Amino acid sequence: ILLLIRNPKDLATSFYHFSNSLSLLPSYETWDDFFVAFMTKKMPWGCYFEYLSKWNKYADDENVMTITYEELKENPVLGVKNIADFFGISLTDEELHIIVERSSFQSMKKNSQKTHGEFGKVLFRKGSVSDWKKLFSEDQNEKMDKTFEERIGGTKLGKKLKYEIYCKA
Numbered sequence: 001i002l003l004l005i006r007n008p009k010d011l012a013t014s015f016y017h018f019s020n021s022l023s024l025l026p027s028y029e030t031w032d033d034f035f036v037a038f039m040t041k042k043m044p045w046g047c048y049f050e051y052l053s054k055w056n057k058y059a060d061d062e063n064v065m066t067i068t069y070e071e072l073k074e075n076p077v078l079g080v081k082n083i084a085d086f087f088g089i090s091l092t093d094e095e096l097h098i099i100v101e102r103s104s105f106q107s108m109k110k111n112s113q114k115t116h117g118e119f120g121k122v123l124f125r126k127g128s129v130s131d132w133k134k135l136f137s138e139d140q141n142e143k144m145d146k147t148f149e150e151r152i153g154g155t156k157l158g159k160k161l162k163y164e165i166y167c168k169a
Contacts, residue, residue, distance in 0.1 A: 001058075001061075001063060001064045001065070002065050002067070002083060002086070002087075003055055003058075003064055003065065003066045003067070004066075004067055004068070004069060004072075005052065005055075005066060005067075005068055005069070005157060005160070005161060006068060006069040006070070006161075007068070007069070007070060007129070007132070007161060008048055008049070008144060008161070009132035009136060009141070009144055010069070010130065010131055010132050011048055012034075012035070012038050012048075012132065012144070013131050013132040013134075013135055013136075014131075015034075015038070015043070016028065016031060016034045016038075016135070019034065026044065031135045035136075035140050039143060039144070039147060049147065049148070049151040049152055050151075052155070052158070052161075053151060053152055053155070055157060056152065056155040056156055056157045056158070059155070059156040059157055060156065065082070065083065065086040066156075066157060066160060067079060067082070067083065068160060068161060069129070070129050073105075073127075073128075073129050076100045076103075076104065077096065077097070077100050080096060080099050080100050080103070081096060084096070084099075105127030106127070148161075148162075
């Protein structure tokens with residue numbers, strides 16, 4: 001099992017834009033409205049912190065590889081190589097680079113009309129890291145940090161995310 005996790009702040013930012021772009025999901029008049037819903041577990045897909053807590057039970061399982069979105073963005077070649085190794089797939093350097101290029105956010109966004117039709121416009125918005133800094137107020141940032149620490153900070157997945165968020169920022 002490949003478990004891809006993401007910085008909760010960027011995840012919230014992404015879900016905010018996703019929700020407001022897809023008529024099937026609730027939309028939010030303001031970022032503040034969305035943030036309250038996200039932090040009070042009122043999301044249609046559940047609470048991200050609970051999701052991480054549930055997956056944390058399996059973090060040490062030899063059949064589970066956890067990788068962060070941030071890791072893949074920072075070093076996609078190493079990320080793809082590690083994923084291939086985990087699944088026992090040997091790749092030539094040429095195959096590795098083709099996979100990295102074709103699975104890049106920009107490549108997937110460019111091809112999204114062919115692969116996902118109109119839905120591609122909703123799925124592939126920016127693909128960036130740290131976009132949350134444009135939306136979060138100082139108070140919201142502190143609330144998210146506090147909730148993160150209380151809910152998952154000391155867990156294996158929490159430590160992995162914390163490293164990506166705070167040590168590499």
